[in-house]
Amino acid sequence: MGERTLLTNARILTCNGDPVEKPTAGSVLIEGDRIAEVRLDAEFEVDPAAVRVVDLHGATVLPGxxxxxxxxxxxxxxxxxxxxxxxxxxxxxxxxxxxxxxxxxxxxxxxxxxxxxxxxxxxxxxxxxxxxxxxxxxxxxxxxxxxxxxxxxxxxxxxxxxxxxxxxxxxxxxxxxxxxxxxxxxxxxxxxxxxxxxxxxxxxxxxxxxxxxxxxxxxxxxxxxxxxxxxxxxxxxxxxxxxxxxxxxxxxxxxxxxxxxxxxxxxxxxxxxxxxxxxxxxxxxxxxxxxxxxxxxxxxxxxxxxxxxxxxxxxxxxxxxxxxxxxxxxxxxxAAELQRYVELVDMTPVEAIHTATRNMGAVTGLRVGQIREGYLADLLIVDGDPSADVTVLQRPELRRAVLKDGAFAYVNPEVYP
Ligand SMILES: [Zn+2]
CATH class of the missing domain: 3.20.20.140 (Metal-dependent hydrolases)
Structure with missing residues (x-):
């Protein structure tokens, strides 16, 4: 078993294919480089000594x-x-x-x-x-x-x-x-x-x-x-x-x-x-x-x-x-590309996000682009709701962190500590 991280108090945009999906409150358990479990409208009971618990304070987590x-x-x-x-x-x-x-x-x-x-x-x-x-x-x-x-x-x-x-x-x-x-x-x-x-x-x-x-x-x-x-x-x-x-x-x-x-x-x-x-x-x-x-x-x-x-x-x-x-x-x-898809091609913000997430998983054959059990924990954490306003993804000050293969690969120095 790899290192375990729990992203708690999150709003999760899973990119499950629903073009009008809204972020749902919940938590994501990561084990090693993979998403081990996703709980929507529910939290985990974990032993903080065995799991690194990261409170997202209501930030949105979506696939990288x-x-x-x-x-x-x-x-x-x-x-x-x-x-x-x-x-x-x-x-x-x-x-x-x-x-x-x-x-x-x-x-x-x-x-x-x-x-x-x-x-x-x-x-x-x-x-x-x-x-x-x-x-x-x-x-x-x-x-x-x-x-x-x-x-x-x-x-x-x-x-x-x-x-x-x-x-x-x-x-x-x-x-x-x-x-x-x-x-x-x-x-x-x-x-x-x-x-x-x-x-x-x-x-x-x-x-x-x-x-x-x-x-x-x-x-x-x-x-x-x-x-x-x-x-x-x-x-x-x-x-x-x-x-x-x-x-x-x-x-x-x-x-x-x-x-x-x-x-x-x-x-x-x-x-x-x-x-x-x-x-x-x-x-x-x-x-x-x-x-x-x-x-x-x-x-x-x-x-x-x-x-x-x-x-x-x-x-x-x-x-x-x-x-x-x-x-x-x-x-x-x-991410300006996604804004153009919304403005010019009549995509919903989530459909536009799919072009950069689940569609990227499909074209490469990698298990990425969805927040789903067994998928790689390549994730983006942002303030705001990109399913309502996709331009949130263009704003560096709203970007909290990026995970790659289950590890924090970028943490915004303007936000932390
Ligand atoms: Zn080119």
Missing amino acids: LGDAHTHISWPLDFVFDHGAVAATPEGKHLLDVAAVAKTYLESGYTLIIGAGATQPDDDLLVKDAIDRGILPGPKLIPCGPMIAEAGGLGADGGMMEVVATAADLREVVRKQCERGVRSLKLFISGDGVVPQFPSEDIYMNDEMLTAAVDEADKYGAFVTTHARGSASVAMAARTGVRIVHHACFLDDEALAALEARHGDVWVCPGLHYLYAMVNGHAGPWGITDEKVVASGYPDEFRSQVDGLHKLKAAGVPILAGGDFGHQWTRHGTY
């Missing part, structure tokens, strides 16, 4: 949050300068990356999925340090360098791995997986922000993606795609890609292909990023209104909001996350 599209390579002061980040001396860069990992944890995030490393081993090195307990940070599904098709978006920048055939791609996937990568990131569409490569461009083909998915599967890894245009989304859906990032444009074919996977494919849109871009938040960093209009992002944003309503109605699971780290979507503001 997750972000499914993470670039820990982008330092806290990142703007848009990928090349400069790639060229930063490795030691300095790794300390920048460590600060980002710590920021995720302190923001209530206990699980992140890598979406592309700028220096090739960023995710792997940081994951190793976190798992050894020498660096504070969330659980991390590591990514390696992104993978582009020769001639396609990203192929010329010197930061991605470039492939031309299914055999090439299989080999790159195999090599990344051998080194420990578990989230592969493939570029299969353009991006309006780079005008020569519009979002409706499509790269790679069914044979290549099928090979990548098959090879990744041998290692318990999965394939994710940058896919903005509808043809690329449809291709990702029909070839077994697990996470479709962006999915800005959805025609009937793309929607049908996603629906046909029956909950076995997840969409991670990066909605707050587009929202911030089209609302001028990047202006102070040189992304002028003219540049935003030239990128086509205003149309892309409207289309993405429309598509998310359709995905929600069709029951295609949606994940939270997306390219946080720019100065206009700063590290630490990750």
Whole structure:
């Protein structure tokens, strides 16, 4: 039996799937790294000599949050300068990356999925340090360098791995997986922000993606795609890609292909990023209104909001996350994504929270994202009620503590002692 901790006098948001769940008074017994028992509307009788009792004084406890599209390579002061980040001396860069990992944890995030490393081993090195307990940070599904098709978006920048055939791609996937990568990131569409490569461009083909998915599967890894245009989304859906990032444009074919996977494919849109871009938040960093209009992002944003309503109605699971780290979507503001889901996609606050909790458990296969017996005790404790106002999750002063694997991994120094 591991160490036992009782969180008492709590208000528990279990994330059991009810879209209008309200926090219930109760307590959570943790044994080792797991939730041993949850009592709603009831307290435990325990021997304080045998159990560490932590009185939460009515604070809300919910599952730790997750972000499914993470670039820990982008330092806290990142703007848009990928090349400069790639060229930063490795030691300095790794300390920048460590600060980002710590920021995720302190923001209530206990699980992140890598979406592309700028220096090739960023995710792997940081994951190793976190798992050894020498660096504070969330659980991390590591990514390696992104993978582009020769001639396609990203192929010329010197930061991605470039492939031309299914055999090439299989080999790159195999090599990344051998080194420990578990989230592969493939570029299969353009991006309006780079005008020569519009979002409706499509790269790679069914044979290549099928090979990548098959090879990744041998290692318990999965394939994710940058896919903005509808043809690329449809291709990702029909070839077994697990996470479709962006999915800005959805025609009937793309929607049908996603629906046909029956909950076995997840969409991670990066909605707050587009929202911030089209609302001028990047202006102070040189992304002028003219540049935003030239990128086509205003149309892309409207289309993405429309598509998310359709995905929600069709029951295609949606994940939270997306390219946080720019100065206009700063590290630490990750939960803004949930606010956008409430405001723009008509999710209830709890449905929005599900995109960062129970859906993250489902997509990774980890027993996380719910407060439930046998699940890992990865938990967030906040003042206030995020089921009534999801912006509570963005306010550092309301964050009391974060538990990871049953242990207190972050305690807010402004709150304690
Ligand atoms: Zn990204």
